[in-house]
Amino acid sequence: MVEGALADLGLALTEAKAVLAKLQEIMVQSQTAEYAACHRVCPHCRVPQPVKDRRTRRLQTLFGTEEVEAPRFRVCQCRPLAPVVAAVSSPVCRLLTARGTPELERVQAELGARTSFQKAARILKTLAPASPGNHESVRTRTHAAALRLEAADRQAMAAVVASDTPRRRRAGRLSCSTAPMCARCRVTKCGNLR
Ligand SMILES: [Zn+2]
Numbered sequence: 207m208v209e210g211a212l213a214d215l216g217l218a219l220t221e222a223k224a225v226l227a228k229l230q231e232i233m234v235q236s237q238t239a240e241y242a243a244c245h246r247v248c249p250h251c252r253v254p255q256p257v258k259d260r261r262t263r264r265l266q267t268l269f270g271t272e273e274v275e276a277p278r279f280r281v282c283q284c285r286p287l288a289p290v291v292a293a294v295s296s297p298v299c300r301l302l303t304a305r306g307t308p309e310l311e312r313v314q315a316e317l318g319a320r321t322s323f324q325k326a327a328r329i330l331k332t333l334a335p336a337s338p339g340n341h342e343s344v345r346t347r348t349h350a351a352a353l354r355l356e357a358a359d360r361q362a363m364a365a366v367v368a369s370d371t372p373r374r375r376r377a378g379r380l381s382c383s384t385a386p387m388c389a390r391c392r393v394t395k396c397g398n399l400r
Contacts, residue, residue, distance in 0.1 A: 219333075227335040230269035238274040238298050245297035248282035255279040258294050266306035266343075268313055270335045274298060310336065311347045318348030 207214065217225065246254050258278045265272050276298035304311070313336075317326035323341035330336040330344075 223335045227270040230267055230335075231272055234265065234267065234272040235274055238276075238301070241301055242275070242277055242298050245295075246277075246279055248284060251282060251284040253282065253284070255282045255295070261296070263298060263302050264305075265302055266310055268307065268310045268334055268336050274302075276302075306347070311351065314344045314347040315351035318344040319351075323348070 246257075248255055256279065258280050260275055260277045262273050263276045265274060276296050278294050278296045278299075281293055281295055306314075314326065314330065317329055320326075321329070323345040326344045327341040
């Protein structure tokens with residue numbers, strides 16, 4: 207750079223978002239294609255299973271919504287007497303167990319817990335080529351994260367109570383709080399009760 211200004215140094219936010227989005231697209235498509243190719247091979251006779259058809263799936267990530275190929279393979283006939291669970295298998299569909307990546311869900315839930323869902327969606331849209339950039343998605347994922355935390359808390363509490371019941375009976379009380387907490391407090395762990 208022979209001439210220019212301070213603002214011209216480095217990547218601008220819009221350029222960085224475009225680079226990230228393209229990089230993510232290439233990575234996700236390459237990884238899912240490799241995953242499908244590896245799982246096409248029959249684990250018993252090592253022969254590639256025939257392709258039945260080619261479908262596509264969409265995956266929401268922190269850096270954009272990606273469309274990936276999800277080929278379906280006919281299950282190998284090398285074991286005709288073995289119980290057939292399914293005549294057709296789609297490894298990529300099995301891999302994509304949710305509409306969004308765990309990282310996108312975590313970031314949406316964390317932002318949604320700390321500010322309004324609308325503001326959280328705007329922050330994400332400003333800083334990352336995230337998808338989808340609407341507050342409904344942030345709200346849904348914040349509540350989902352809160353439910354998961356609540357279930358984990360209940361499980362941990364049940365384990366503590368089960369292992370410690372005789373002593374606590376003698377003490378005559380349980381110290382664990384069972385009061386409900388709001389979704390935001392669950393995620394941020396601020397401890398405010400509903
Ligand atoms: Zn086989």
